[in-house]
Amino acid sequence: xxxxxAFRAEYDTGRPGAVIGFLSEYDALPQVGHGCGHNLIGTIxxxxxxxxxxxxxxxxxxxxxxxxxxxxxxxxKVKMSELGCFDELDAAMMAHPESKYYKSGVSxxxxxxxxxxxxxxxxxxxxxxxxxxxxxxxxxxxxxINGLRQHILPSARIHGVIRNGGVAxxxxxxxxxxxxxxxxxxxxxxxELSRKVRNCAQASALSTGTRVEISNYEESYCDLRTNQNLxxxxxxxxxxxxxxxxxxxxxxxxxxDMGNVSHRCPGIHPYFPVVDHGYVxxxxxxxxxxxxxxxxxEQMGLVIKSFAKTGYDILTDQxxxxxxxxxxxxxxx
Ligand SMILES: [Zn+2]
Numbered sequence: 001x002x003x004x005x006a007f008r009a010e011y012d013t014g015r016p017g018a019v020i021g022f023l024s025e026y027d028a029l030p031q032v033g034h035g036c037g038h039n040l041i042g043t044i045x046x047x048x049x050x051x052x053x054x055x056x057x058x059x060x061x062x063x064x065x066x067x068x069x070x071x072x073x074x075x076x077k078v079k080m081s082e083l084g085c086f087d088e089l090d091a092a093m094m095a096h097p098e099s100k101y102y103k104s105g106v107s108x109x110x111x112x113x114x115x116x117x118x119x120x121x122x123x124x125x126x127x128x129x130x131x132x133x134x135x136x137x138x139x140x141x142x143x144x145i146n147g148l149r150q151h152i153l154p155s156a157r158i159h160g161v162i163r164n165g166g167v168a169x170x171x172x173x174x175x176x177x178x179x180x181x182x183x184x185x186x187x188x189x190x191x192e193l194s195r196k197v198r199n200c201a202q203a204s205a206l207s208t209g210t211r212v213e214i215s216n217y218e219e220s221y222c223d224l225r226t227n228q229n230l231x232x233x234x235x236x237x238x239x240x241x242x243x244x245x246x247x248x249x250x251x252x253x254x255x256x257d258m259g260n261v262s263h264r265c266p267g268i269h270p271y272f273p274v275v276d277h278g279y280v281x282x283x284x285x286x287x288x289x290x291x292x293x294x295x296x297x298e299q300m301g302l303v304i305k306s307f308a309k310t311g312y313d314i315l316t317d318q319x320x321x322x323x324x325x326x327x328x329x330x331x332x333x
Contacts, residue, residue, distance in 0.1 A: 105249020
């Protein structure tokens, strides 16, 4: 695997059985530190793996901890999924810090598109007829997408910025560019929207006489498919270890690279709190401070125990293992 800060650690009983995976993240944010609490996610992955390995004296199977870097930028789980890193797993588990406990829900599939428009520079005042305005290509792209946006599903998102718009008003821009994120609840609808957005770009190039190049500038994310059988087992175990309130999944319009993992094996991505009351915004210094408190560490400990117990349940309960597998197969026909 050509990702220098990723890792894979395995404990194998040498006997046949289920394969349990725990996923660690550990990247932080510039200026903010662990404002997304990945210090806790990193420890949960390693802690759950070590704890489960201590419970496997009489079971078969194996447990693997995956170190998954760069979640905040171009998530490594995308590449790792494509390489087949998670294909052997009967369950992939990770949990993310938040302000409350939430069951694993959905996240949106996402594609990141860059549009480069090329025109011909000229003096804007004295010889405009000799120029081709690349910025007009970008402006028409936004106009076309605004028209499209009226007729997309309310759960989808298309949002973009202009990255280059020319250098001076007295020069017709020969180059302009824009970047967009397109998000949808399913990979299939994302593909349909992406095709339409690309058509918007081609149409604007045609109408302005510019030339457009379209490319992906970040990894594309799949939607998160929560395995409900796996999720229910984790919820049951969290209750067992004393967690009382676990909320139904949040309505999320974000995108995470765990989505890609959930298309390769049964997966979950629930949330746990770093504060005992109120709300703290992710990607803030307040969140970074909350992520190192005793309270956050206590919740982390409960998640570790619940994850390890869930792994043990799957290793020892063939029926549970089959139900999780069957659900995954049905989601992926
Ligand atoms: Zn995060």
